[in-house]
Amino acid sequence: MKTSLVLALAAAGALSLPATLLAADAAAGKAGWxxxxxxxxxxxxxxxxxxxxxxxxxxxxxxxxxxxxxPLAPSVNPKRLTDQAKIEKWLLRNCKWTLGRECTATEKADFVAYIKTQ
Structure with a gap:
């Protein structure tokens, strides 16, 4: 219900969300992980x-x-994924160390979507 409402509001222009957030794919995040x-x-x-x-x-x-x-899982560590600046900082650092480059916006959204499922 919440997802449907968010998508409806975004589609109607009542809510501004980055397209990558709306298109985040937890399965792709898991594969990339x-x-x-x-x-x-x-x-x-x-x-x-x-x-x-x-x-x-x-x-x-x-x-x-x-x-x-x-632990990264918000289910056991409620502090995770609550501070946008920290998310950006650690994704930048970890993507460079692991992938050898910055992650794309889509990769970031997919990783976060995957982590949120845990």
Missing amino acids: SKEYPQSDGSPARSCVTCHGKDLTQPGRQANTGKVIE
């Missing part, structure tokens, strides 16, 4: 799973430093 990306420096391929793991309800561990990463 576990995809391994070759590294230009010859180091082993990386994926989001490298540090965050497959189960986002559990803590992860940063591959270089060993620092614990709190």
